[in-house]
Amino acid sequence: MSHISRTAVVLGCVLAASAWCLTAQGVSAAEGDAAKGKSIYQSKCVTCHGPEGKGDGPVGKALKPPAGDFSNAESKKKSADELRAIIENGKPKTSMAAWGKQLKETEIQDVLAYVLTLRK
Numbered sequence: 001m002s003h004i005s006r007t008a009v010v011l012g013c014v015l016a017a018s019a020w021c022l023t024a025q026g027v028s029a030a031e032g033d034a035a036k037g038k039s040i041y042q043s044k045c046v047t048c049h050g051p052e053g054k055g056d057g058p059v060g061k062a063l064k065p066p067a068g069d070f071s072n073a074e075s076k077k078k079s080a081d082e083l084r085a086i087i088e089n090g091k092p093k094t095s096m097a098a099w100g101k102q103l104k105e106t107e108i109q110d111v112l113a114y115v116l117t118l119r120k
Protein backbone atom coordinates (compact mmCIF):
# COMPACT_ATOMS: atom_id res chain seq x y z
CA MET A 1 0.00 0.00 0.00
CA SER A 2 2.89 2.30 -0.81
CA HIS A 3 0.57 4.82 -2.44
CA ILE A 4 -1.36 5.32 0.79
CA SER A 5 0.31 7.86 3.02
CA ARG A 6 0.99 7.17 6.66
CA THR A 7 -1.26 10.11 7.53
CA ALA A 8 -4.13 8.40 5.74
CA VAL A 9 -3.45 5.21 7.67
CA VAL A 10 -3.43 7.03 10.99
CA LEU A 11 -6.55 8.99 10.10
CA GLY A 12 -8.28 5.80 9.00
CA CYS A 13 -7.35 4.31 12.34
CA VAL A 14 -8.84 7.17 14.29
CA LEU A 15 -12.06 6.61 12.38
CA ALA A 16 -12.13 2.85 12.37
CA ALA A 17 -10.08 1.81 15.43
CA SER A 18 -9.81 -1.64 13.95
CA ALA A 19 -7.29 -4.38 14.53
CA TRP A 20 -6.16 -3.86 10.95
CA CYS A 21 -5.16 -0.33 11.91
CA LEU A 22 -3.20 -1.52 14.89
CA THR A 23 -1.39 -3.94 12.64
CA ALA A 24 -0.81 -1.25 10.05
CA GLN A 25 0.81 0.91 12.71
CA GLY A 26 2.93 -1.96 13.94
CA VAL A 27 1.44 -1.95 17.43
CA SER A 28 3.06 -4.82 19.28
CA ALA A 29 -0.13 -6.15 20.82
CA ALA A 30 -1.46 -7.06 17.40
CA GLU A 31 1.38 -9.53 16.96
CA GLY A 32 -0.69 -12.37 18.37
CA ASP A 33 -2.39 -14.94 16.19
CA ALA A 34 -6.10 -14.07 16.18
CA ALA A 35 -7.07 -17.50 14.80
CA LYS A 36 -5.44 -19.24 17.76
CA GLY A 37 -6.85 -16.59 20.03
CA LYS A 38 -10.33 -17.37 18.80
CA SER A 39 -10.20 -20.94 20.07
CA ILE A 40 -8.88 -19.77 23.45
CA TYR A 41 -11.63 -17.17 23.55
CA GLN A 42 -14.27 -19.75 22.74
CA SER A 43 -13.16 -22.07 25.49
CA LYS A 44 -12.42 -19.52 28.25
CA CYS A 45 -14.07 -16.18 27.58
CA VAL A 46 -17.22 -16.66 25.52
CA THR A 47 -19.55 -17.65 28.38
CA CYS A 48 -19.07 -14.17 29.80
CA HIS A 49 -18.08 -11.91 26.91
CA GLY A 50 -20.38 -13.51 24.32
CA PRO A 51 -19.66 -14.69 20.76
CA GLU A 52 -19.19 -11.15 19.46
CA GLY A 53 -17.54 -9.70 22.54
CA LYS A 54 -20.56 -7.64 23.53
CA GLY A 55 -20.56 -8.84 27.13
CA ASP A 56 -23.74 -10.79 26.56
CA GLY A 57 -22.65 -14.37 27.15
CA PRO A 58 -25.07 -16.40 29.30
CA VAL A 59 -22.93 -15.92 32.42
CA GLY A 60 -21.57 -12.48 31.60
CA LYS A 61 -24.83 -10.67 31.16
CA ALA A 62 -26.03 -11.69 34.64
CA LEU A 63 -22.94 -10.30 36.39
CA LYS A 64 -22.67 -6.97 38.16
CA PRO A 65 -21.03 -5.26 36.41
CA PRO A 66 -21.72 -7.36 33.30
CA ALA A 67 -18.77 -8.69 31.30
CA GLY A 68 -17.08 -6.01 29.23
CA ASP A 69 -18.37 -5.08 25.77
CA PHE A 70 -15.26 -4.71 23.63
CA SER A 71 -17.14 -2.66 21.04
CA ASN A 72 -18.38 0.13 23.30
CA ALA A 73 -16.80 3.57 23.20
CA GLU A 74 -15.37 3.29 26.71
CA SER A 75 -13.58 0.06 25.90
CA LYS A 76 -12.27 1.31 22.57
CA LYS A 77 -10.52 4.18 24.35
CA LYS A 78 -8.23 1.66 26.00
CA SER A 79 -4.98 0.79 24.30
CA ALA A 80 -4.15 -2.78 23.41
CA ASP A 81 -1.62 -2.75 26.25
CA GLU A 82 -4.28 -1.71 28.74
CA LEU A 83 -6.53 -4.54 27.62
CA ARG A 84 -3.63 -6.95 27.84
CA ALA A 85 -2.94 -5.85 31.43
CA ILE A 86 -6.59 -6.53 32.33
CA ILE A 87 -6.45 -10.00 30.76
CA GLU A 88 -3.24 -10.75 32.65
CA ASN A 89 -4.11 -9.24 36.02
CA GLY A 90 -7.91 -9.21 36.08
CA LYS A 91 -10.05 -6.25 37.04
CA PRO A 92 -10.64 -5.46 40.72
CA LYS A 93 -14.24 -5.44 41.96
CA THR A 94 -15.47 -7.32 38.90
CA SER A 95 -15.66 -11.01 37.96
CA MET A 96 -12.83 -10.58 35.47
CA ALA A 97 -10.16 -13.00 36.68
CA ALA A 98 -6.41 -12.75 36.20
CA TRP A 99 -5.49 -15.13 33.37
CA GLY A 100 -1.75 -14.56 33.67
CA LYS A 101 -1.17 -17.81 35.53
CA GLN A 102 -3.40 -19.98 33.38
CA LEU A 103 -2.40 -18.73 29.96
CA LYS A 104 1.09 -18.48 28.52
CA GLU A 105 2.35 -15.09 27.36
CA THR A 106 1.83 -16.12 23.71
CA GLU A 107 -1.71 -17.28 24.46
CA ILE A 108 -2.48 -13.90 26.01
CA GLN A 109 -1.10 -12.22 22.88
CA ASP A 110 -3.28 -14.48 20.72
CA VAL A 111 -6.47 -13.96 22.69
CA LEU A 112 -5.79 -10.21 22.79
CA ALA A 113 -5.38 -10.19 19.00
CA TYR A 114 -8.77 -11.87 18.72
CA VAL A 115 -10.39 -9.48 21.22
CA LEU A 116 -9.13 -6.58 19.08
CA THR A 117 -10.96 -8.03 16.06
CA LEU A 118 -14.20 -7.82 18.07
CA ARG A 119 -13.80 -4.07 18.57
CA LYS A 120 -16.03 -3.08 15.72
Ligand code: HEC
Nearest residue numbers: 044045048065066067068075083086087094095096099111
Ligand atom coordinates in the same frame (compact mmCIF):
# COMPACT_ATOMS: atom_id res chain seq x y z
C1 HEC B 1 -16.67 -14.81 34.71
C2 HEC B 1 -16.90 -13.99 33.55
C3 HEC B 1 -15.71 -13.58 32.70
C4 HEC B 1 -14.84 -14.40 32.01
C5 HEC B 1 -14.82 -15.91 31.93
C6 HEC B 1 -13.93 -13.51 31.32
N1 HEC B 1 -14.22 -12.20 31.59
FE1 HEC B 1 -13.27 -10.56 30.84
N2 HEC B 1 -14.44 -9.35 31.97
C7 HEC B 1 -15.47 -9.77 32.81
C8 HEC B 1 -15.98 -8.63 33.55
C9 HEC B 1 -17.10 -8.66 34.56
C10 HEC B 1 -15.22 -7.52 33.13
C11 HEC B 1 -15.31 -6.08 33.66
C12 HEC B 1 -16.33 -5.26 32.91
C13 HEC B 1 -16.35 -3.85 33.43
O1 HEC B 1 -15.30 -3.29 33.70
O2 HEC B 1 -17.44 -3.28 33.57
C14 HEC B 1 -14.27 -8.01 32.13
C15 HEC B 1 -13.37 -7.21 31.46
C16 HEC B 1 -12.53 -7.65 30.46
C17 HEC B 1 -11.68 -6.81 29.67
C18 HEC B 1 -11.56 -5.30 29.80
C19 HEC B 1 -12.58 -4.62 28.93
C20 HEC B 1 -12.54 -3.13 29.12
O3 HEC B 1 -12.81 -2.43 28.15
O4 HEC B 1 -12.23 -2.67 30.21
C21 HEC B 1 -11.01 -7.60 28.79
C22 HEC B 1 -10.02 -7.18 27.73
C23 HEC B 1 -11.43 -8.95 29.03
N3 HEC B 1 -12.35 -8.94 30.06
C24 HEC B 1 -10.98 -10.04 28.35
C25 HEC B 1 -11.28 -11.35 28.69
C26 HEC B 1 -10.65 -12.51 28.09
C27 HEC B 1 -9.64 -12.46 26.96
C28 HEC B 1 -11.18 -13.61 28.71
C29 HEC B 1 -10.82 -15.08 28.49
C30 HEC B 1 -9.41 -15.43 28.63
C31 HEC B 1 -12.13 -13.13 29.69
N4 HEC B 1 -12.16 -11.77 29.66
C32 HEC B 1 -12.90 -13.95 30.49
C33 HEC B 1 -15.93 -11.07 32.93
C34 HEC B 1 -15.31 -12.19 32.42
